[in-house]
Amino acid sequence: MRVRGYAAATPCWSVLTSPDPATAAAFYCDLFGWTTTEAEDGTTLFLLRDLVVAGLIPSPADRSAWLTYIATDDLDATTTQVTAAGGQVVQPPxxxxxxxxxxxxxxxxxxxxxxxQKVRFAGAQVHDEPGAICWSETVTRDVPASAAFYGQIFGWVDQAGTAPGVTMEYHEWVSHNRVVGGLSIMDERYPPNTPHHWRTIFSIDDCTGFMARAADLGGRVLAGPVDAGIGQACQILDPTGGPILAIDVIPELRP
Structure with missing residues (x-):
């Protein structure tokens, strides 16, 4: 789906940080059919049908991670709100x-x-279709604390998940009566030392085929296919250690 802009308080942009950008770029381009181009600041942009779908930057860490960015109209004010609510600034505006x-x-x-905060670029130009990011969610053991923090920063309201067929407890972030993201609860399925994190989820159109392709390209399948209620899902690690969750959403829920 072509996207031309994002309302404030909406996840708008995802960037892969990787210690081996060349290997990561080759993997994701082969996996999703992406191409790459260089942005004016020298970083890499992933393209789907010549539309920007995600970013890639080098990381000094020993494994990759996907970062979720949330749209704001005033980055300085958001930064002040983060610290006032008990968060920490990792990189200032x-x-x-x-x-x-x-x-x-x-x-x-x-x-x-x-x-x-956009100037000329609002965020991903394609969203919620196979080969693009379709969902962003925070993964936590403490729903009330997360709800209080993000509610204070972005005005989000936490509500019980409304997707049909989902049996596990799940929450959604609502902004101005519109669902913009999710909150997934870490339970006994997660190792005890799993840190709280944000998760990037990709739309695919064939879960079994996607898993096989990821393995052939050097990725590692961690789980799947799993019936997630709204479709078949899988979790993989890219060759540089970056985790991604992908889902083949049932046809009646596709945009």
């Missing part, structure tokens, strides 16, 4: 060439997320 301004934070539980 910074100009990203002429595309926009970005900052990175951790919530009080340690989950890393970003905020993006």
């Amino acid at each position: 910074t100009d990203v060439a002429t595309r926009g301004r970005a900052a990175l934070y951790t919530d009080p539980a340690g989950a890393v997320f970003g905020a993006w």
